[in-house]
Structure formats: C-alpha cells, structure tokens
Amino acid sequence: MESKFTEAYPKAPDEAREANCEKVSGMLDLMIDGEASTEEQTFFNHHIEECVSCFENHQKQKLLKGLVSGHLKRVIVPQSLVQSIKARIQETL
Amino acid sequence: MSDQTGKQLSKEEKDARFEAELLPVLDPLYNFAYRLTLDEDDANDLVQETYLKAYRFFDYFEQGTNAKAWLFRILKNSFINEFRKKSKQPAKVDYSEVEGYYNSDDVEGESGVASTTDMRTESVQDLIGDEVASALNALPVDFRTVIILCDLEGFTYEEMAKILDIPIGTVRSRLHRARNSLKEKLEKYAKSMGYNS
Structure with missing residues (x-):
C-alpha cells in the first residue's frame, strides 16, 4: 500500500465517487467470474484500492462464490449408471 | 469440421466416439441433474434420458466442440420439457x-x-x-x-x-x-x- 491515493489523486467530488461505487458494485460478478475486460479490471482494481467499502464487498462476493465452489459436496455417480445408459441405448436402436 | 457432418459413421465408430467424448461428462452431468431434481432416482432417470437423446442426435454433434455444454443443454431442456411435467408433485424438499x-x-x-x-x-x-x-x-x-x-x-x-x-x-x-x-x-x-x- 502506497500513500499515493491520499495525495496524488485529488479528492473526487462525492457524486463522482458514488457513481464509481455504483459502477464497481455492478461489476462484482464480472470480476469474480473472470468475465471483466482488461479495461474493466483496471478500473475496478484502481477503485477498490481507494474505497474500503467496495474492497470489502469484493471480498464478500469472492467468499460467496468460494462457499459454493469449495464446499458444496459433489454427489457420487451410482456405479450402475454407465451400464444402464449403455443398455438403454442398445434397447432403443 | 465440415468433413464430419457428411461422413456416415459405422456403429462401432459412433459408439467409440460417443463413449470417448460424452461419457467423461457423466459426473458433472449427474451432479447437475441431482441439484435440479434433488432426488437421486430422478437424477438417474434424467441423465439416462439425456444420454439417450445425445446418442440419437450424435450425428449433429461436431467432434471437438463443447461436449459438456451440449449435454448440459440437452439435460436442462429435458428437465424443463418432460421431467417437470411428469413429476407432478411439487418439490421433494419442504x-x-x-x-x-x-x-x-x-x-x-x-x-x-x-x-x-x-x-x-x-x-x-x-x-x-x-x-x-x-x-x-x-x-x-x-x-x-x-x-x-x-x-x-x-x-x-x-x-x-x-x-x-x-x-x-x-x-x-x-x-x-x-x-x-x-x-x-x-x-x-x-x-x-x-x-x-
């Protein structure tokens, strides 16, 4: 973390900042799903460096996706299923 | 690509390709079916139905294209068109x-x-x-x-x-x-x- 955001960037007017938050909030899914363009990623990453609340929202959204992808148990395919499929295919020929 | 469509496969060739390209999707497909139906027997039926349709229309499937997406699409359509109507009871989960x-x-x-x-x-x-x-x-x-x-x-x-x-x-x-x-x-x-x- 550098201190550049405190000095190098003049404070944006509140309205513009809020508009950016809104835009970033609408991009959360694109970002966590890897669907954002390079331009969108740059904009997004730049904004969350400055904005704690958007940074936290991004973390939460990632966590949510991780809960499904990392914790939802997969069901085991019944061993007989492949044979049933093949048998049904042969039956209907 | 296009040379696939005109060529009539022998039954052996078709079966071999079917097994090699579509059966590896069985695990995700069964999991998808289970998450839709919330019932193992129904998931079983739905997956069998899907593979049966896939076999019937296998000539339209272009080798090397996205087999997983194709099967998921067939399964989802089967679920909506037939399966939901067939099982009239509401949901298995309260x-x-x-x-x-x-x-x-x-x-x-x-x-x-x-x-x-x-x-x-x-x-x-x-x-x-x-x-x-x-x-x-x-x-x-x-x-x-x-x-x-x-x-x-x-x-x-x-x-x-x-x-x-x-x-x-x-x-x-x-x-x-x-x-x-x-x-x-x-x-x-x-x-x-x-x-x-």
Missing part, C-alpha cells in the same frame, strides 16, 4: 421448512459455535457444505441453476447463455439476483461462523 430454519432467530447462538473456530477440521468443512447445500436447495430452480453452472461447473456467461437459451444480459442479471438470494440465506450462518458481513 422449502418452507428450510426457509423457516434460515429465517429463525435461533440459528446457532454465539455460544454454540464458539469452540469450532478451526476451519480446517473435516467436520466443520462438512458442516459448511451442508449449510451451503441447504441454502442452495431452497432457491428457486432458475437461481439454483445459474449458480451451479457458474460456480460449480465453471461455465462462462456465453456458455450459460447457450445452455439456458437466454441472452447474456439475462444470465448476468439472473446470476446477480441468485447470489443476492443465496447471500441472504447464508448471512446468518456466516455471521455465526465469524464472518463479518
């Missing part, structure tokens, strides 16, 4: 009961989980998995579907649009609403596990 559980105020009081802070233990992992499954199963099937396709199976928005026959914009908005809904259901649980939301 949603109201699940909803009630998530909305009740006595979900794991702070003291109940205070000792289980080690997230690496297997039982805690199982517990989280169960909570996620319950919350997911309580979502409407359209919401459940996009979350499974995206987060569990890793399909792109474009692939999801093709599987579901809806524009990408609709994929995005549906996914957004689905996640909000899931988030709501998991929020209390997340708080009880020490996530500050």
Whole structure:
C-alpha cells in the first residue's frame, strides 16, 4: 500500500465517487467470474484500492462464490449408471 | 469440421466416439441433474434420458466442440420439457421448512459455535457444505441453476447463455439476483461462523 491515493489523486467530488461505487458494485460478478475486460479490471482494481467499502464487498462476493465452489459436496455417480445408459441405448436402436 | 457432418459413421465408430467424448461428462452431468431434481432416482432417470437423446442426435454433434455444454443443454431442456411435467408433485424438499430454519432467530447462538473456530477440521468443512447445500436447495430452480453452472461447473456467461437459451444480459442479471438470494440465506450462518458481513 502506497500513500499515493491520499495525495496524488485529488479528492473526487462525492457524486463522482458514488457513481464509481455504483459502477464497481455492478461489476462484482464480472470480476469474480473472470468475465471483466482488461479495461474493466483496471478500473475496478484502481477503485477498490481507494474505497474500503467496495474492497470489502469484493471480498464478500469472492467468499460467496468460494462457499459454493469449495464446499458444496459433489454427489457420487451410482456405479450402475454407465451400464444402464449403455443398455438403454442398445434397447432403443 | 465440415468433413464430419457428411461422413456416415459405422456403429462401432459412433459408439467409440460417443463413449470417448460424452461419457467423461457423466459426473458433472449427474451432479447437475441431482441439484435440479434433488432426488437421486430422478437424477438417474434424467441423465439416462439425456444420454439417450445425445446418442440419437450424435450425428449433429461436431467432434471437438463443447461436449459438456451440449449435454448440459440437452439435460436442462429435458428437465424443463418432460421431467417437470411428469413429476407432478411439487418439490421433494419442504422449502418452507428450510426457509423457516434460515429465517429463525435461533440459528446457532454465539455460544454454540464458539469452540469450532478451526476451519480446517473435516467436520466443520462438512458442516459448511451442508449449510451451503441447504441454502442452495431452497432457491428457486432458475437461481439454483445459474449458480451451479457458474460456480460449480465453471461455465462462462456465453456458455450459460447457450445452455439456458437466454441472452447474456439475462444470465448476468439472473446470476446477480441468485447470489443476492443465496447471500441472504447464508448471512446468518456466516455471521455465526465469524464472518463479518
């Protein structure tokens, strides 16, 4: 973390900042799903460096996706299923 | 590419290609069917139905294209067109009961989980998995579907649009609403596990 955001960037007017938050909030899914363009990623990453609340929202959204992808148990395919499929295919020929 | 379409395959060739290209998708396909039907027997039937159709239309399938997306699309259409009508009974899971559980105020009081802070233990992992499954199963099937396709199976928005026959914009908005809904259901649980939301 550098201190550049405190000095190098003049404070944006509140309205513009809020508009950016809104835009970033609408991009959360694109970002966590890897669907954002390079331009969108740059904009997004730049904004969350400055904005704690958007940074936290991004973390939460990632966590949510991780809960499904990392914790939802997969069901085991019944061993007989492949044979049933093949048998049904042969039956209907 | 195009030389595939005109060529008539022998039965042996067709069977071999069918097995090599489509059967490897069985595991994700069965999991998808299970998450849609919430019943193992129904998932079994749905998957068999899907492979039967895929075999029948295998000549239209272009080798090397996205077999997984193609099968998921067939399965989803079977589910909507036939399966849902066939099984007239509403849902196998009592949603109201699940909803009630998530909305009740006595979900794991702070003291109940205070000792289980080690997230690496297997039982805690199982517990989280169960909570996620319950919350997911309580979502409407359209919401459940996009979350499974995206987060569990890793399909792109474009692939999801093709599987579901809806524009990408609709994929995005549906996914957004689905996640909000899931988030709501998991929020209390997340708080009880020490996530500050």
